[in-house]
Amino acid sequence: MTGASVPGAPAGAVDETADRRREQRGWYWYDWANSVYSTTVLTVFLGPYLTSVAKAAADADGFVHPLGIPVRAGSFYAYTVSASLLLAVLAMPLAGALADRTGRKKPLLGCCAYAGAAATTGMFFLGGERYLLGGVLLIIANVSFVVAMMLYNSFLPQIARPGERDAVSSRGWAFGYAAGALVLVANLVLYGAHDSFGMSEGTAVRICLASAGLWWGTFSLIPLRRLRDRRTAAPDTPGEGRGASPGQGWRQLRETLRGMRRHPLTLSFLLAYLVYNDGVQTVITQASVYGAEELKLDQTTLIVAVLLVQVLAAVGALLMGRLAGRYGAQRTILGSLVVWVLTLAAAYFLPARAPLWFFALAVGIGLVLGGSQALSRSLFSQLVPHGKEAEYFAAYEMSDRGVSWLGPLVFGVAYQLTGSYRDAIVSLVAFFAIGFVLLARVPVGRAIAAAGNPVPDRI
Numbered sequence: 001m002t003g004a005s006v007p008g009a010p011a012g013a014v015d016e017t018a019d020r021r022r023e024q025r026g027w028y029w030y031d032w033a034n035s036v037y038s039t040t041v042l043t044v045f046l047g048p049y050l051t052s053v054a055k056a057a058a059d060a061d062g063f064v065h066p067l068g069i070p071v072r073a074g075s076f077y078a079y080t081v082s083a084s085l086l087l088a089v090l091a092m093p094l095a096g097a098l099a100d101r102t103g104r105k106k107p108l109l110g111c112c113a114y115a116g117a118a119a120t121t122g123m124f125f126l127g128g129e130r131y132l133l134g135g136v137l138l139i140i141a142n143v144s145f146v147v148a149m150m151l152y153n154s155f156l157p158q159i160a161r162p163g164e165r166d167a168v169s170s171r172g173w174a175f176g177y178a179a180g181a182l183v184l185v186a187n188l189v190l191y192g193a194h195d196s197f198g199m200s201e202g203t204a205v206r207i208c209l210a211s212a213g214l215w216w217g218t219f220s221l222i223p224l225r226r227l228r229d230r231r232t233a234a235p236d237t238p239g240e241g242r243g244a245s246p247g248q249g250w251r252q253l254r255e256t257l258r259g260m261r262r263h264p265l266t267l268s269f270l271l272a273y274l275v276y277n278d279g280v281q282t283v284i285t286q287a288s289v290y291g292a293e294e295l296k297l298d299q300t301t302l303i304v305a306v307l308l309v310q311v312l313a314a315v316g317a318l319l320m321g322r323l324a325g326r327y328g329a330q331r332t333i334l335g336s337l338v339v340w341v342l343t344l345a346a347a348y349f350l351p352a353r354a355p356l357w358f359f360a361l362a363v364g365i366g367l368v369l370g371g372s373q374a375l376s377r378s379l380f381s382q383l384v385p386h387g388k389e390a391e392y393f394a395a396y397e398m399s400d401r402g403v404s405w406l407g408p409l410v411f412g413v414a415y416q417l418t419g420s421y422r423d424a425i426v427s428l429v430a431f432f433a434i435g436f437v438l439l440a441r442v443p444v445g446r447a448i449a450a451a452g453n454p455v456p457d458r459i
Contacts (some may be wrong), residue, residue: 023159024168026226028175030152033219034113035176036183037120037145040212042081042285044184044306046123048292048299049205050077050134057129066132073131074293078412080135081285084142085408088397095147096394099154105390106229109151113220116144120213124206141213150397154390155227157381162456166329169378170321173370174314181310183215188303201299259388260395265447266383270395272442273376276337276435279428280372282407283344283365286424290347291358294421301355305362312366320371328458329379330444336368336375337436341429343368348426382448382456407431 054064054073063070071079095112099105119140126134160168187208190197194204260267291297291305324332343364350357377396384392407428414424444459 020159020161023155023227026223027152027155027159027168028172029219029222029226030109030113031172031176032179033216033223034116034145034148034152035180036212036215037116037141038176038284039180039306039310040183040187041120041123041141041209043309044187044288044303045205045208045299046134046138047077047285047289048302049202049209050080050126050131050138051289051293053126053129053134054131057131064131066135072416075412075416076131076135077138077289078286078408078415080138081142082406082408082412084139085146087139088143088146091143091147092150092394092397093391096150096154096390096392099151099390100388103229105151105154106224106227109148109227110220110224112144112148112151113224114217116141116148117213117217117220119144120216121210123213124210126206126209127202146397150393151390152223153377153381153397154393156377157384157386157389158230159227160381162382162454165378165381166321166324166375169381170317170324170371170374173317173374173377177310177314177317177370179215179219181307181314183212184303184307184310186211188300188307191303192300205299259385260392263383263385263447263451265442265444265450266392268442269380269383269439269444269447272435272438273380273396275438276340276432277373277376278407279340279344279431279435280369282411282428282431284369285408286411287365290421290425294352294425295350295354295358296352297355297358301358305355305358308359308362309366309369312363313370316367317370317374320368320375323371324375324378325458329375330439330442330459333372333375333379334436334440336372337432337439339364339368340372340432341436344425344429344432348422379444379459382444382453382459383451384453385451386453 051074054076055062058064058073062073064073064076065071066076095108099108119137122137123134123141126137156165156169190208191201191204194201197204199207288302288306291302292299297305320332320336323335343361346364347361350361380393380396410427411424414427415421418424445455448455448459
């Protein structure tokens with residue numbers, strides 16, 4: 001068994017295993033810390049709440065005018081999410097190049113985590129007609145969240161051996177979904193009984209939003225204490241120091257992108273992941289809007305549904321991790337994409353004001369959500385050349401969230417043109433279907449070998 005203590009084993013090997021396990025346990029805690037932002041803020045509260053704030057500020061025709069641009073109030077949240085992810089595309093490559101060049105990933109992770117936590121906590125002041133404040137805070141929080149996730153993910157190939165990564169990645173996702181479920185229970189109590197606490201519904205929502213920021217900042221302390229930076233190789237070019245100015249970071253990025261062309265199979269996987277994960281991320285950010293606006297479900301129903309997703313996603317991540325051990329990560333991900341297609345097709349036909357059918361949809365999403373994300377992360381970690389972890393995971397995070405602006409944009413445009421969230425939700429089926437075809441065509445074993453990594457028994 002990998003990492004087990006063996007009688008008579010060299011003391012150094014035992015110490016190395018213990019250190020690796022300690023880092024893995026610390027690494028899980030960042031999933032615990034930041035997943036609450038994803039669930040409480042992006043998935044449950046901010047979409048419907050910011051939409052209501054935008055509608056309060058809208059003109060007689062239902063439009064708001066950020067920067068003088070007419071935007072239907074119901075599309076403002078989706079457009080803001082899309083804008084934040086476009087900005088993340090600009091920030092991630094620089095952060096990844098700087099991290100690998102300087103070996104200082106942990107301080108960068110801390111800066112991003114606390115910038116995002118501060119912006120999220122500031123959402124307590126979102127109220128009245130302050131939709132622009134909400135948009136700015138969302139952009140800061142989401143850019144910070146995405147860049148921090150890129151840096152966090154890039155630790156995986158450094159703290160886990162190839163045969164461990166599916167299990168380690170799945171445990172991290174399960175840990176995160178467990179935190180999301182725990183905090184949503186508290187959110188449900190506060191929101192459902194806000195009158196008993198002597199506060200308005202809007203105040204309860206703003207407290208829930210701010211609590212996600214406080215949680216994110218508090219529990220980020222654990223991974224920042226346990227993870228360690230690795231020394232980098234000496235600079236290739238004489239006269240270049242490790243200090244890495246922004247200009248040097250961009251030059252390193254250009255070298256990374258040129259180098260990635262030498263690994264076309266890794267790029268093929270990224271293309272497939274870009275497509276199907278665009279659908280995943282859009283479902284995460286827009287499901288509560290669909291439930292509230294199209295299906296006319298109340299906030300309590302949405303919280304219960306997302307809580308159900310969180311619990312099942314934690315279970316599903318562990319279950320799919322076991323399936324990957326038996327059938328391989330690629331086959332397991334492909335199976336999950338089939339379930340995604342069937343689930344979203346069913347979502348189009350859900351009747352309004354029918355919570356039980358919405359809960360059934362939540363079951364389908366929950367069973368594949370955590371596992372498809374966890375296994376994609378661990379599978380990609382096998383395709384990364386040694387020493388390029390942060391730079392390659394910058395490209396991965398572009399596919400994970402940084403280039404996931406297309407899904408929210410399509411969702412927002414569909415609503416803008418048709419006024420129907422059903423038309424918007426059904427458009428996402430194409431992302432999963434196309435992603436399935438692209439992933440099925442990737443020879444993963446050859447891709448791992450081409451990256452210079454050992455090929456596991458099952459992939």
